[in-house]
Each structure stands twice: as C-alpha cells, then as structure tokens.
Amino acid sequence: MSATQATSATAAAIMPATAAAGPLDAHVVDAEAIHLKARRRRNLMENLTSVKFLLPLLAVYIVIILIPFLQSIVFSLTDYDGYDFANATFVGAANYAAIFSDKTLLAGLGFTLLYTIATTVLITAIALPLAVTLNRKFFGRNFARSLFFFFFSVPSMAVLGLVWQYIFSPLGTGAVNTLLGRLGVSPVPWLSDPALAKFCVIFIAVWAQVGWHATLYLAYLQAIPADLYEQASVDGATRGQQFVHITLPQMVPAMGVSIFMLLTGGLKVYDLPFTLTNGGPGNATYTVTQSIIVTGIGSGRYGVGSALGVMFFLCCVILVALQQVVTSLIEKRLS
C-alpha cells in the first residue's frame, strides 16, 4: 500500500466516526481532517517542486535523446544523404530491406551478440567473488580496492584498444609474443586469427570493466547487515553456504543494475574493437555500431544508418526488457 493510499484509508476510517461522535469530538475530527488536507497540499507542493528539479534533466533528455531518436525514425524512411533534408525523398521501408541483404551487417550482429553475452557472463562471474574478497578484512585492503577501481576502469576503451594492439601484436616483437618467445613458444597470431581476435577483444573488455562492476557490488555488499552473517555463523553455516544463502540473494538488485549496464554497453560497443582490430580480421570483430557508422553515416547514407539504428534500438529494448523480467522474477523468488 502506498503512502497516499494509506492516508486515504485513514481518512476514510475517521470520517464515519465523525458522524457518530459528539460536538467536541467533531471539532477534534475536523481539526484532524484540516491537518490532513494541509499535509496533502504540502506533499503536493513538494512533489511539484521535485518535478521542477527534474525538468532540466528532462529537457536535456528530450533534446539529446528523444528528438534525435524521432528524427532517426523519420530519416530511416528517406534517402537523406546527410547534407540537406529538404532534398531527401520518401523511400518507405527500402532502407530496412537493404539492411537484411548485407552480409557484413549480419556478421556484425553475430559478434555484437557474442561480445555482449560473453562480457556480461564473465564480468559478473569475476566481479562478484572479487567484491566479496575485497569486502573481507586483510592487510592492504583499501589499496587493493583503489587498484581495481582506478587501474581497471579509468582508461577509455579507445585508448586501451590502441595500447593493447601492441601487446597482442601477432608479430614476434609484440609484448605477449616476446614473453612467450622467452619461454620457447612460437609467436601466437593474436589479432590475425579470427577466433583469437574475438578472444582478445572480449578479454580486454572484461579486464577493463571488472573493477568497476566489483566496486558496484562492493557498495551493495556493505549494505548487507552484519548480524545476518553472525547468526549464520552461530548456526554453523560455512562461508560457501553464507555466500549462497545470504550474499547472493541480497546481491540480486545489484546484479540487476550491473547486468543491465553490461548488456546495454555491450550492445553499443564500438570503440574497443574499432581501435584494436578495426572489425577484422575480415569481419570477425565487426560490430553493429561500426556498421551504422561505416555503412550508414560514413557513406552519406543517413537513411540506411538511421534504419539500422532504429532496428538496433528495438533489439536492445527487447533484450533489456527480457533481462528486467528475469531479474524481477529472481528477486520475487528469493524475497
């Protein structure tokens, strides 16, 4: 029951009593009713003020997100070339049909999904135990926390891609291959083999993001009441049992937030594969966003690029909605 419903119910319970009460009681009840009215009015005013504070953000959202998105829908139905929309003509669903006849785009979709699923699963699987470890007391704990947060999450993905292309260089002079060479191992074609290139992109993405997500989990972990663990210890629960029966259920909301961010970030991935492999070798690490930019915007085909963007948006909505439903079901089951 919400606060408003509760207030209404209280008022409803008071009103019949007014009719049966004497004049003094009636005065008291009237005063309460007036007080209630005043409180409602005050709440309304506070809500209105809150809305006013949200207006700037709403305005920015409308200008930066909503209007361009609506424009994209319009562009996707035209042959707009990016210069003057007045010269564009209506082409119906032709741009949407063009998307499905392009093999490169389909390859991009395949890797984007692989990247999204792999990074989401791996980061969640590593970040959660890492956060639990960082939550325990040990010498240098604060330093370790800072290390994971700053070193693993600050650098931009584009810069990481440029740096890691030297580390994973397929030549014998690459950083990793130099180390392997000292151990007598032949150079590994890290970025020049389709399967290994996919592995490299996913590995770097996991390495770069795991610290940030561990920090997110750490924040939620610190909100779990310590007495839950104390009671479990008294009852003889092992650390593993405590993790499964106390930590995990308490972490479901945090996992919901983290997975949501990983899914949406993964689907939109562009900078890391672009700077590390430029979508190659061949189209092995090509992404949907790279398609939108190269095939659409970069080629002066804003109509096709917009159609791609709209289709991609719908896919994202479906995927994220599914994730929300699943998270909500898990939360209900565990609560």
Added chain:
Amino acid sequence: MKLHNMKTVIAAAAAVAMLAPLAACGSGSAAGDENTLTFFANNTQDVYQPVIDAFEKANPGVKVKFSTTNGSQAGYQQTLQTRISGGQLADVYVAPPEQLNDLVKNGVAKDLTDESFMDRIGDTNKAQSTIDGKVYSMSVTAWTNAYAYNKDLLAKAGYDSIPETWDEFIDMLKALKNAGVDKPYLEPKAGLGALVEGWIGYDSSKQSKSIDQQIGDGDSTFAKSYTKYYKEWAKLFDAGVMGSEVTGLADDQVRSEFAAGRLAVMPSGYWDVNTFKDAGINFAFGRMPMLHKGDTPYAPGSADSGYAINAKIDGKKLENAEKFLDFLSSKEGLKLIQDNIGLIPATKNYTPEIDKTFSEPYDLYLKTGHVYLNTLGWPTSGRSALRAETFAQLQQVALGSITPAQATANLDAKLKTLS
C-alpha cells in the same frame, strides 16, 4: 525569500545551467566578426599553425580560427558532413575529392573557376576538383604511394633497388628470406593490396573510361575486372614472403618494424620521410613493381583534397577567404605546407625541393601524373564502406578463408547493397 520561491529559483537556475551548454554550440562561421575566418582542416593544428601565422602576418587584422577532427580521413569526412547538416560549416574548409560532388550538389562549395589564384594550379589537380566544367576546390598538393626499402637489408640479398616487375619483386623477397631477413615485406591491414591500384591505373590509362568508373557505371564488375589483380597479389602468400599476420597489423605497427630496421620493404609515402630519418636507418623510396616488363609505372595516389570556400559567405568575409586561398597557393604558402604538413606541392608556380630519398617515386609518379585512386570511379554514396570492404575481403584472402574470385564476388554483392 520564501522557501518555496527559493526552490523554484534554484530549479530554474539548474535548468538554465543544464540547457546553456546545449545552446552554446556556436556557428561554424564566425558571423559576427568579418575579420575572423573559420578554417576546418583534416590535419592537426600544430602543423597548420605556421601557415596560419604567416598568413595573419601578411594580412594584419585578419584572424584564422582553426578547427579539426580526429579519426583520419573517414572521420574528417563524417564530421564535415555533420557540420554541414547542422549549419556549422566553416568559411574555408578542406574538401575531400570523394565528397566534392555532394558538396557542390548541396550548394556549399563556391565556384573558384575564375579566381586569379587558380591559374597556379596544375591541370591534374584542377581536373580532380572539376564538376561540369567548373572548379570547386583548390588542390595545391598531390600524394603517391611508394615502396620504402631498407638498403642494408636489400644488400644482404644482392639488391640495391626495387625491381621493375611483380614476379621479380617476389623473387627478391624470396632471396631476402633466404638471406636471413625474417620480415622481407609487410602491408598494414587497412592498406592491403595497395599496389593493385597502380596496376589498375595503368590498364585504365589504355581505355577511354577507367576500370573503376566502368564498375561504378555498371559496365563491368569486380569479379570481371579485379580477380586477376587479386590473384597476382595473393602470390605473396603462396610464395611465403608475407604471412597472414598482416591481417592484425595496424599502419603504425608496420612503420615501427621498418623504423626498427627489421622490415625490408613496406608501402609508404612522402609523409614517412622524417620518421625514417629520425630512426637513423639507411633507406630510400622506390617504385611499385608493375605486372609486366614495359608497363608504364603507375602508383596509388591522387591530387590531395583541395581548399574550398563556403558558398554561403559574402562581403568582407569572402574577400578574406579568397586572400587565404591566394596565400596558400603562393610560393611562401606552398613552402610552409611542404615543410610543416609534409605534403608535396603540385602547382605551376612552385617547384618543390624533394628529399633525395623520395626522388625516384616523385619523378616516376608525381611529375608524370601517373597516379590512380580506385575510389574516385565508384559511386559517391558508399565509397568509404566499399573501400573498407576491399580490405576486409583481402584480409580473408590473406587468411586463406576465401579465394580472390570469392573476394571480388563479395565486393560485387556489397556494391549492390550500396547502390
């Protein structure tokens, strides 16, 4: 002030603070100041600044406001397009030849045909900037690819220059490998098959319409025209003188290998002269081998992007823009462009001093105009996507996952989706 009013004021102030940055995006053209010229270029400010300083010194009172973008040529083209669609076009800007048609069609490039400074521009450069008989950009420089080679490594196999034909070149690479040179030849992943354009350029010179123009016009296909060239290029892998590791090598990585003295030959250009000199290696630039003995040498290259004037400016601002182009094409401007931006002037009024390491390709290609760029023949819409696709297909040929014939068939399929 009452608390409620105070909250409203704070909310309003927050709204203004959030929205102000959105409104702060100024116009690309400094409309309020006729003596400030906005200039959008495809290179960094540090290389253009000496040119701008000299212009401002020669034209007291006129200021140039420089802007550029990241992301190499493709990034520049995208930003230029975005700025035009957003009404943010600079007064003077670099107009890539691939985009010139669209720029003219959308009325943002001024007709420069009758400007006095255009008399200085070479015919090849003028031709590339001409649409329907009118010249819309002033291209003052030209570029060509060439093979950079390490003289010391070549000497190990008994060579002192790049051979004339492709088969002889592959024999030289084999000899280098046998002489203990681990990396005789590498191409960057986004430049695979560069010299194929030279072969197509020569074959196109014997026809009334270039091979790529024929493909663009639907008179031919990649499968019909390109397959034989790609098969020749794939000999590098068949002969074992270049490996599939090139599919994972960026331009800088190949350059680093050469500068470190580990690589014998790589496709390069005049822009690398200083880098290689600084590295202290014994190097020179040579020809790109042709398919047959007696073929006229051609190399990938073209006139550089020209400088265009925004067709929507007028009055004093237009006068200043014309002064700027006049300066850029003057002897002083051209020397500054060569010295600071590393581009080779190709005008009638100025003979550039070419570094002696680059004299062979300069004489072979730029003096003669024997350069060719395949994208110029392709349909305007989708050029960059198609060029990216050629590299993606050649990477798959390098990996051995498809044949040259399949690569060209895939290019035809891609072209179909772009038309």
